[in-house]
Amino acid sequence: MSMNVLSFEVQSDDNSVWIMPVIDGVCLADLITAFEHANNYTDPAGGYGHIREIDFKPLGNDIDILACECGETGCWPLKATAFIENATVVWSAFRQPFRKNRNYDAFGPFRFSRSHFDTAISHLRTDITPKD
Template identity: 35%
Template sequence: MTSDEIRFDCQRRGDGGVPVILPRIDGVPLTELIDSFEIAAGMQPAGDTYGGLIPQFFRFGPMRDHFLGRSTNAMGPKTPVLGCECGEWGCWPLMARISVTADCVVWDSFEQPHRTTRDYTAFGPFQFDRYQYDDALRALSVALDSDVDDTRA
């Protein structure tokens, strides 16, 4: 299996400037990938329903731990990788199993917990080189740290 490339964009939300984290896989926002999949599968609602994660709206813990699948157990065995377009992850999350080894990180077993009849078997899996993934997490940490510094200025 070839490796996908991941990046975590950290942008400011328009309604107060809080940082929003949006994964990009092979340069494409995860929101676009899931929208295309759900629309092609005839799922309703679909399209423009997901948004990035907003750490300030929920105590995910360190984002590095979160995206390594080690976030709070209150969420169960899967990790939210996207939230609702409204900004609340619990409203309309995209959940994934995140498996980590020394060499790779895999996102698979996607689900929309509010629509349990939906079949996401054909979405993913996405396999990332562990070193590239760790670099992307470091870049996210730097972006979030500088964002915190900006809000203190």
């Protein structure tokens, strides 16, 4: 089973630091938007954006993995389940909570080697740490 490659795009403004997961060189917002269009989920498709650093949790049962393009996780989030399985981190069970009739079973799962995942998170923490 091949592993995916995870990295993060980081942006900041005066108030927040914003994170976009990038999988195999493509931002997650673009991946999910393409999936939604391909499955005729156009009510609407896409609309996702970076998630605030304070809202981003890379592991858990019901995590917000992307925020709405407006920046709010309560507005139009993409949710997922993220867990550790042996030496692998798996992001799966993607869902759009405001469109419960959509089926995201064919999106992902994304699998990262645990060591690669830990390195990506470490780089993310370095990127979001304020520099004096």
